[in-house]
Amino acid sequence: xxxxxxxxxxxxxxxxxxxxxxxxxxxxxxxxxxxxxxxxxxxxxxxxxxxxxxxxxxxxxxxxxxxxxxxxxxxxxxxxxxxxxxxxxxxxxxxxxxxxxxxxxxxxxxxxxxxxxxxxxxxxxxxxxxxxxxxxxxxxxxxxxxxxxxxxxxxxxxxxxxxxxxxxxxxxxxxxxxxxxxxxxxxxxxxxxxxxxxxxxxxxxxxxxxxxxxxxxxxxxxxxxxxxxxxxxxxxxxxxxxxxxxxxxxxxxxxxxxxxxxxxxxxxxx
Numbered sequence: 001x002x003x004x005x006x007x008x009x010x011x012x013x014x015x016x017x018x019x020x021x022x023x024x025x026x027x028x029x030x031x032x033x034x035x036x037x038x039x040x041x042x043x044x045x046x047x048x049x050x051x052x053x054x055x056x057x058x059x060x061x062x063x064x065x066x067x068x069x070x071x072x073x074x075x076x077x078x079x080x081x082x083x084x085x086x087x088x089x090x091x092x093x094x095x096x097x098x099x100x101x102x103x104x105x106x107x108x109x110x111x112x113x114x115x116x117x118x119x120x121x122x123x124x125x126x127x128x129x130x131x132x133x134x135x136x137x138x139x140x141x142x143x144x145x146x147x148x149x150x151x152x153x154x155x156x157x158x159x160x161x162x163x164x165x166x167x168x169x170x171x172x173x174x175x176x177x178x179x180x181x182x183x184x185x186x187x188x189x190x191x192x193x194x195x196x197x198x199x200x201x202x203x204x205x206x207x208x209x210x211x212x213x214x215x216x217x218x219x220x221x222x223x224x225x226x227x228x229x230x231x232x233x234x235x236x237x238x239x240x241x242x243x244x245x246x247x248x249x250x251x252x253x254x255x256x257x258x259x260x261x262x263x264x265x266x267x268x269x270x
Contacts, residue, residue: 030081035119046259051223056180061085062143068150091128134168146180152196166213179267199237203263215267229261
């Protein structure tokens with residue numbers, strides 16, 4: 001009997017290792033996908049998509065919500081990665097919003113996805129309208145929620161609305177599900193204003209936001225750290241690449257710094 005137990009254990013370990021290797025290969029293939037925008041690919045050196053998504057524990061058979069995808073930098077990777085065995089839900093602007101700008105944003109996102117059906121025709125659309133409406137997925141149905149460099153945009157909602165926002169993420173995640181956050185990091189020695197107007201946030205502040213909704217901090221990673229970034233630039237984080245909002249003013253300095261210093265946090269729903 002002992003021999004059979006050991007054999008079964010060895011098989012399980014081999015399958016687990018093989019499964020992980022296949023997942024890694026699938027992620028590498030998605031990052032190398034020809035459907036990615038060339039200018040986005042150039043930023044891999046700063047954004048570390050392989051290391052970041054591996055840290056969050058993503059697998060190709062997961063149901064994943066990407067919040068506020070913006071221009072779709074991570075969507076270009078997540079869509080092919082989850083296409084065959086998983087599901088990607090993008091949570092963005094509401095087509096039925098009373099706000100015209102939000103409706104137009106939703107229309108632009110749909111047009112972007114429709115332009116490359118070979119990559120995006122299996123992407124599901126959810127509504128993530130901070131402070132107003134959250135229609136992402138049924139309760140306890142999602143394996144992972146990820147958001148990249150977005151939380152500072154929502155801080156002006158205020159503490160109660162932020163608690164409601166994080167609560168909506170807690171609701172859709174399965175028990176054991178992961179919330180992965182990447183955000184511009186403000187040194188603890190510097191003051192964060194109430195609206196995070198520089199784009200930078202204290203790491204502990206972000207952790208408290210998630211914990212207030214019931215999440216548990218599982219791990220931190222320094223994969224997106226940048227010690228060159230002092231987080232005290234004119235016009236905030238947008239002075240740095242890729243925005244370079246100050247145009248030619250100190251451009252060489254900002255290019256030498258590169259993209260921002262960022263926290264990378266993994267939370268779990270108990």
